[in-house]
Amino acid sequence: MIAETTISTLSKKMIDWESLRADFPILHQKVHGHPLIYFDNAATSQKPRVVIDALRNYYERDNANVHRGIHELSNRATAGYEAARARAAKFINTRSADEIVFTRGTTEGINLVAHAWGGKNLKPGDKILLTEMEHHSNLVPWQLLAERTGAKLVYLPVTGDEGLLDLSKLDSLLTKEVKLFAMVHISNSLGTVNPVAELCERARKLGIVTLVDAAQSAGHCPVDAGQIGCDFLAFSGHKICGPTGIGVLYGRQELLEAMPPWQGGGEMILSVDFFKTTYKHAPHRFEAGTPDISGPIGLHAAMDYLDGIGRDNIFKHDQELAGYAYEQLARLTNIRLFGPKTGRAGVVSFLLKDVHAHDVVTVADQRGVALRGGHHCTQPLMRKLGIESTARASFYFYNTKAEVDRFVEVVREIQKFFAG
Amino acid sequence: MFDDLTDLYQQVILDHSKSPRNFHKLANANRTAQGHNPLCGDHYTIYAVMDGDVIKDIGFQGAGCAISKASASILTDTLKGKTKTEVKALFDKVHDMVTTGKVNDGEIGKLAVFAGVHKFPARVKCAILPWHAVVAAVEGRQEPVTTEMEDT
Numbered sequence: 346m347i348a349e350t351t352i353s354t355l356s357k358k359m360i361d362w363e364s365l366r367a368d369f370p371i372l373h374q375k376v377h378g379h380p381l382i383y384f385d386n387a388a389t390s391q392k393p394r395v396v397i398d399a400l401r402n403y404y405e406r407d408n409a410n411v412h413r414g415i416h417e418l419s420n421r422a423t424a425g426y427e428a429a430r431a432r433a434a435k436f437i438n439t440r441s442a443d444e445i446v447f448t449r450g451t452t453e454g455i456n457l458v459a460h461a462w463g464g465k466n467l468k469p470g471d472k473i474l475l476t477e478m479e480h481h482s483n484l485v486p487w488q489l490l491a492e493r494t495g496a497k498l499v500y501l502p503v504t505g506d507e508g509l510l511d512l513s514k515l516d517s518l519l520t521k522e523v524k525l526f527a528m529v530h531i532s533n534s535l536g537t538v539n540p541v542a543e544l545c546e547r548a549r550k551l552g553i554v555t556l557v558d559a560a561q562s563a564g565h566c567p568v569d570a571g572q573i574g575c576d577f578l579a580f581s582g583h584k585i586c587g588p589t590g591i592g593v594l595y596g597r598q599e600l601l602e603a604m605p606p607w608q609g610g611g612e613m614i615l616s617v618d619f620f621k622t623t624y625k626h627a628p629h630r631f632e633a634g635t636p637d638i639s640g641p642i643g644l645h646a647a648m649d650y651l652d653g654i655g656r657d658n659i660f661k662h663d664q665e666l667a668g669y670a671y672e673q674l675a676r677l678t679n680i681r682l683f684g685p686k687t688g689r690a691g692v693v694s695f696l697l698k699d700v701h702a703h704d705v706v707t708v709a710d711q712r713g714v715a716l717r718g719g720h721h722c723t724q725p726l727m728r729k730l731g732i733e734s735t736a737r738a739s740f741y742f743y744n745t746k747a748e749v750d751r752f753v754e755v756v757r758e759i760q761k762f763f764a765g
Numbered sequence: 766m767f768d769d770l771t772d773l774y775q776q777v778i779l780d781h782s783k784s785p786r787n788f789h790k791l792a793n794a795n796r797t798a799q800g801h802n803p804l805c806g807d808h809y810t811i812y813a814v815m816d817g818d819v820i821k822d823i824g825f826q827g828a829g830c831a832i833s834k835a836s837a838s839i840l841t842d843t844l845k846g847k848t849k850t851e852v853k854a855l856f857d858k859v860h861d862m863v864t865t866g867k868v869n870d871g872e873i874g875k876l877a878v879f880a881g882v883h884k885f886p887a888r889v890k891c892a893i894l895p896w897h898a899v900v901a902a903v904e905g906r907q908e909p910v911t912t913e914m915e916d917t
Contacts, residue, residue: 377769699783701830703805704774707885711770719805733806733828762770763779763831 591640
């Protein structure tokens with residue numbers, strides 16, 4: 346116990362969170378005359394200089410097409426692209442880099458699984474189990490798949506404003522008709538951290554394939570695909586300090602190898618005849634056409650950067666800020682807070698009485714505070730909670746306690762402004 | 766300090782959003798239309814009693830932000846007695862005003878309080894949403910209109 350405390354105090358001391366802000370050029374500006382407070386990290390993160398430099402270096406020195414060229418630049422581009430794949434494998438601890446497919450983002454990764462795996466494996470009468478807190482990206486692809494195959498969707502319920510999964514319902518929902526269980530790791534609108542390892546274990550015992558939406562977790566806490574025990578896991582580069590337009594899909598090798606291609610074109614073939622094509626093995630079978638090359642290279646730099654800080658440290662920092670913000674907001678009157686009271690990730694969703702979320706966000710923006718207002722692409726969850734929208738503050742390691750204090754002060758001003 | 770904000774949230778707008786006028790269903794409405802902003806979930810239903818081309822009575826129900834609710838409220842106050850052609854002409858003027866900030870038409874009257882919206886591009890759709898719905902109502906269109914069907 347003593348040893349643990351010492352270690353955590355030490356590792357906390359070693360990170361100068363304030364000084365990390367210097368790595369992010371964008372943070373040092375004023376918005377509407379006020380210092381920018383960027384609290385929209387669940388939507389997208391900001392980019393450190395090392396990522397911006399990696400993109401620039403690639404285009405200034407190494408740019409060429411991958412996998413085909415014999416010339417030096419093509420070799421460098423291919424090496425950079427494949428090194429990023431190996432880095433991503435290490436980032437989420439997969440057994441092999443062949444289990445990493447580059448996508449445009451979490452959404453495309455989930456769509457890929459719905460098409461290639463779902464199209465082949467689902468039939469009428471099968472069920473797809475989701476949770477009520479899924480982002481539209483982990484809901485609409487399954488609705489489309491259900492329409493194509495005749496499968497049905499079933500949902501694990503959420504327990505009201507506190508936003509926890511009702512695990513007491515799990516046994517009755519995990520029936521033999523369920524072929525796939527897709528779940529979000531960290532909820533983007535509630536900040537709930539779901540027990541994905543436990544959920545996957547219970548599904549695995551019944552032979553149910555699992556997919557974890559790690560969009561909000563991959564860059565915020567240690568994510569280990571092996572330890573979670575899922576079959577598929579998807580995340581986006583842009584939410585973890587990387588560029589937009591690049592994402593990662595992990596698929597267990599046996600499943601990937603058994604899946605047909607979902608898009609056809611160059612790069613994914615072994616041999617093409619007028620009437621018949623043979624395909625490369627996974628992951629290349631799922632990467633048709635010239636891929637985003639700078640994206641993985643930028644993402645590589647981002648993953649190095651994050652692991653330099655330590656995602657366990659980042660998660661502690663996120664949780665401290667979110668816990669502090671929740672506590673401060675809970676002291677206000679006429680406020681409704683969403684998500685778990687303890688153990689939440691770096692997301693705080695709230696509603697002020699008689700002030701619409703969009704009005705909150707507009708006024709906060711005039712004070713330099715970037716929030717998000719709306720349904721956060723979780724409309725079914727909003728309806729379940731009986732609301733249209735929330736205002737949301739979401740944090741990352743470059744945010745500070747002083748920024749939270751300022752944000753709470755602005756929320757007080759907003760209440761005053763609309764009450765007056 | 767709050768200059769742009771008080772331009773956007775003028776006292777008249779705050780007042781209408783807190784106490785919206787004509788905020789009810791009309792039992793004898795012969796035209797109804799729904800407007801929906803899928804980006805934020807704001808939704809309104811406009812109820813109108815039309816005698817030929819003239820709006821005899823108009824009311825609305827729904828939920829949304831201060832801007833959209835005040836816009837619906839002031840709109841219903843403004844449009845009683847107006848013809849279909851006049852409603853469409855006013856739509857164009859309001860649309861022009863909330864996107865450019867220009868108020869150079871006397872007919873705009875108290876709708877001028879929405880001129881400040883043009884400084885907040887993300888909020889133009891809020892102000893214009895009830896207008897899309899009312900144009901659909903007077904034209905007798907049945908399908909719900911959304912802010913994503915047109916430019917704004």
